[in-house]
Amino acid sequence: MSFVAAGLAMLLLLWLATLLAFAVPLVARWREPVLKCPVLIIESDDWGAGPLRQADLLGRLAALLQRIRDRTGRPAAMTLGVVLAVPDGARIAASGCSAYHELSLADGRFEGVRAAMQAGMQAGVFAPQLHGQCHYWPPALMAAARGDAGVRAWLGAAEPAMTEELPSPLQSRWIDASRLPSRALDAATIGQAVAAEAAAYGSLFGAPPRVAVATTFVWNEVVERAWAEAGVEVVVTPGRRATCRNAAGQPDGIDATMLSGSRSGAGQTYLVRDAYFEPSLGHGAQRLADSLTARTRQGRACLAETHRFNFLRAEAASLAALEAALQGALTACPGLRFLFPLELAHALRTRDPAWVETRLRPRLAAWCARLDEIPRFARAARLTGLALPLGWLGRAA
Ligand SMILES: [Zn+2]
Structure with missing residues (x-):
């Protein structure tokens, strides 16, 4: 015994x-x-300055989202990770690609895109969040262009460019990836750039950004502090913070991991976006339903990443896939609620008993x-x- x-x-x-x-x-x-109930947010990046076709597309997306309602009658929620400028190709080409000029989302030619964003916001289906002034670090792009004819041609293109077509390392805004491994930017430069882009965002949307999501999920503590000073309260993450691109161009230098509801050094609330729904890559309704079910079992919200490129490259198929996936999510989890990241972060931060389990x-x-x-x-x-x-x-x- x-x-x-x-x-x-x-x-x-x-x-x-x-x-x-x-x-x-x-x-x-x-x-x-x-969380007490299933929560789904479609997190959609790269909208804003760029192809003018986005205006119609955003209108169709907003109409689609309004057709899908949770049990409280609220329509499906989609965030728009907004990019505020693209290269002004004509002026850059005129300079022989020696000087950078940008085309702002505030420019008259983007009026339709801005109106479509605002209409979706008023209908309660879009929430803009700061993705960046541009989807690259301009000096890095100019430096890369000196040795890369493809980047040079992209910078000088006549039509507003798609940043999705740039080499992936150059799409990271908060590093200098003109050579690999990337180099860090200095803190003062980052501070000035964040202050300027937050002001530009504020003049376009009527208020400074409160949620930020770094392009390609590469950022660091300096960026977070600058975001905090600019009013950003919520940082959307993939659950880890990559701070650089390594010699192979991959995101690397992970210096922090986070869970939804945890706090950054600057006091912001982190959210974790770790589900993926890219219809043009073959992701279907079952995948989104499975992601939602798994996160619901874990008491977590499902933040599903998607990108503008799905809808620009295969509009009809991607819209149909999104609608089917949202319907499938409601079937898989009938108690599903749609929410925006700011509301979710607030519920987590305050442990709001309407949303957060205490039993x-x-x-x-x-x-x-x-x-x-x-x-x-x-x-x-x-x-x-x-x-x-x-x-x-x-x-x-
Ligand atoms: Zn992006």
Whole structure:
């Protein structure tokens, strides 16, 4: 009997040691708020200065979103990650590609695009958020153009350009990726650039940006501090902060990881966008329903990333796929609610009891559903047998 008792004690000690070894991520996932109901936000980037076809497209998107309603009657919510300028190709070409000139979203030729954004905002289906003055760092682009005929041609194009066509590293705004690995920009330069773009955003939308999402998800603490000074309260992330591009051009230099509801050093609320819905890459309704169901089990909102390019390259098919996916999401989770990031962040930050769970059992179930994502934890739990009581706990709760 004492042999059995000693064995049990050893096992309990082993489990305790395993839990302690992973204490930081386990506690973080316990402290992360648990939502009471499924929440879906379509996070759509790259709109604004660029092809004029966006005006009609945004109108059709807004009409589509208004047809899809959650159980409270609220229409589907889509964020517009806004880019405020593209190159002024004619002027750059006239300078022999020696001087950078930009074409602002405030320019008269973009009036239709601005009106379509405003109409969608008034209808409650669009929420703009700051993506950047432009989808690149202009001095880096000019430097790259000196050795790259493709970039030179792109900069001097007569029609407002699609930034999606630039080499990926050059699409990162907050680094100098004219050579790889990229180099950091100095803090004062970043501060001035953020202040200028926040002011430009404010004059276009009537108020400074409150939500920001870095282009290509490459940014750093200096950018966050500058955003905070400009009024940005919410930072949309993929769950980690990449600060540079490595020699292969990939995002790298990860110096922080985050969960939705956690705070940046500058005090902003982080949100995690980690679902993907790109119809032109073959993502269908089932994929969005699966993403939503998985995050609902974890007590999290589903922030699904999509991009303008889907709709510019394959408009009819992408619109149809989006509508089917939103309908599929409502079928998969009938209690689904549509919300904008600012509202979600506020609910998480204040632990609003209308949205955030306080009961122990649902919190335990959500916590158990979050554990598999912790690197190496699932394996350790399997090897030590800890997975058995945790699995039981998840089912019982
Ligand atoms: Zn983008």
